[in-house]
Amino acid sequence: MKLLYRLFFSVIPGILILLKPFSSKLSHFLEGRRHVFTKLGKFRDSFPGALAWFHVASLGEYEQARPLIAALKAKRPELGIVVSFFSPSGYDHVAKKPQPNLDYITYLPLDKKSWGQKFVQILKPELVFFVKYDLWYHHIQALKKQSIPVFLVAASLREDQSFFGAFGSFFRQNLFAMDWIFTQNKKSLDMLKQIGYTQASLAGDTRFDRVASTAAEPKKMQDIKNWTNGRPVVVVGSAWEEDMAILIPLINSRPDYRWIIAPHDLSPEPMDRWTERIQLTTAKYSKWGQVDSNSVLFIDNIGMLSSLYQFAKIAYVGGAFGKGLHNILEPLGFGCPVIFGKVKNTSKFPEAEQSQLEGCGFSVADERSLTEVFVQLENPELYNRSVFSAQNWVKSNLGAADRVIAKVAELISKHER
Incomplete structure (x- = not known):
């Protein structure tokens, strides 16, 4: 399965380029990723300090990440925050408006092995958060080779996900590569235990923190x-x-x-x-x-x-x-x-x-x-x-973001010792 996965991401970029003239959405998807490494390098030259990387699929996952980002910034104001998006719709929405806690917004390159390694090599994050489900094998493996702590937050697992299907053993490697998994609900925690993963805890849904914050100070x-x-x-x-x-x-x-x-x-x-x-x-x-x-x-x-x-x-x-x-x-x-x-x-x-x-x-x-x-x-x-x-x-249901950040701080402290 690993060979098929690598082969797929080796050929899919060329196929997408051929199909680009026939789809405006696909064209937008590809154009957003042009020069992604050059832009990322320029950002890193201008911001050489320590940073945390959050990866989200789209806007919904970014909303779940926002309370975590705010809590992390409150604890470590000097820490840079980079958010990567897979979906152009999420990227476009966030990039249009000022994001006070973000230092850089980028697209995630497709999960080709060399691209995953290059992205991590340029970014050099101190710690990484994947939000909910959007896990990419080669990017995660590149992080693990550098011994960079990686966390999955707001995890909500279902039986129909790739982790539990016909090729579940391959995709479960993404879960087992995590230093800790924070779940939204008890069912997800139980499903992790069933596949033998125990470095997990029930943190809750960070969206409750987000909606409460919005309600407290609406426009x-x-x-x-x-x-x-x-x-x-x-x-x-x-x-x-x-x-x-x-x-x-x-x-x-x-x-x-x-x-x-x-x-x-x-x-x-x-x-x-x-x-x-x-x-x-x-x-x-x-x-x-x-x-x-x-x-x-x-x-x-x-x-x-x-x-x-x-x-x-x-x-x-x-x-x-x-x-x-x-x-x-x-x-x-x-x-x-x-x-x-x-x-x-x-x-x-x-x-x-x-x-x-x-x-x-x-x-x-x-x-x-x-x-x-x-x-x-x-x-x-x-x-x-x-x-x-x-x-x-x-x-x-409030407090999920604080629970995550407190546990991450504890884990990193143990790791450094």
């Missing part, structure tokens, strides 16, 4: 506050076509509400289609004035959603009917009950099932069940219980 949005004017607000986050199909009848039946909709796709076509079916007055944020009398506001930009939940009485988070449920913890961080579509793969989104058990998350399958849940949440008694449940669940 000031006076224009939105003025527009809501005391009316009940529903915030729809990451809306897909399948979500809007069941939401639009509900929107049309509740003209007294303010509806804030953040689409997954920011191109105008979906919003224009939905506007034709919505009977209430709509507006797009980019062309909106606070004095407008619209009841529906489309957020046609990136970066506002996480703070918009401060205005929500109820939230709906999309994606479950399609590629996967988006972040339901963001509204829960504000103590806001959240509705979402029926999740197909519950093991991939354990927070969806747990939120229902806690009494602050509500799964719907169609227009009828959505209306039934919404009516229930309009009952003050049930609503207040749900708000309390959300607040209590988030509060009881």
Whole structure:
């Protein structure tokens, strides 16, 4: 299997280059990695000090890394922080805005052996964190040859992952190369024990730290506050076509509400289609004035959603009917009950099932069940219980980042002795 893996990553770069003219996404993926070593070398020349490297797949994993980065910076302010992304969408989102705790953002080269070795050789990190699952064999092996401590954080393991499939013995090498694994849940810890890995502990989900931080200091949005004017607000986050199909009848039946909709796709076509079916007055944020009398506001930009939940009485988070449920913890961080579509793969989104058990998350399958849940949440008694449940669940899960950093400090101290 190791030979096949090496062969795959030896030939795949050439194949991708041949396919590049036929796919704008692939072109973007490859262009982002051009001159990655030259740029990394220039950064390292300008920043020769000690640094920590965090690798994330995309934006969701970066959000999980942020509390860890903040906690590490608080403990060691002089330590440089580098974050690498695999996905262009995550890289683009983060690179557009200032990131106060980051010293450098880069793409991760494809996992070709020579590239993995070169990346580690140039970067020379003091310690490394892989977040959740995006593990790459040759990069990890290059780190181990240099005796650099490597940790997996926010691990959430499932039976369908490569570690447990037909070629599990090869991919499990990535897990066994870790100096310590911090899991999100007990199930992941148990799965590690079943394969004989014991250098692990249950730390929890760092996203709770992140959403609590956002809720404590949300962005000031006076224009939105003025527009809501005391009316009940529903915030729809990451809306897909399948979500809007069941939401639009509900929107049309509740003209007294303010509806804030953040689409997954920011191109105008979906919003224009939905506007034709919505009977209430709509507006797009980019062309909106606070004095407008619209009841529906489309957020046609990136970066506002996480703070918009401060205005929500109820939230709906999309994606479950399609590629996967988006972040339901963001509204829960504000103590806001959240509705979402029926999740197909519950093991991939354990927070969806747990939120229902806690009494602050509500799964719907169609227009009828959505209306039934919404009516229930309009009952003050049930609503207040749900708000309390959300607040209590988030509060009881705080501290994952501090637990990780404390254990890492302990392990490194032992290693140095």
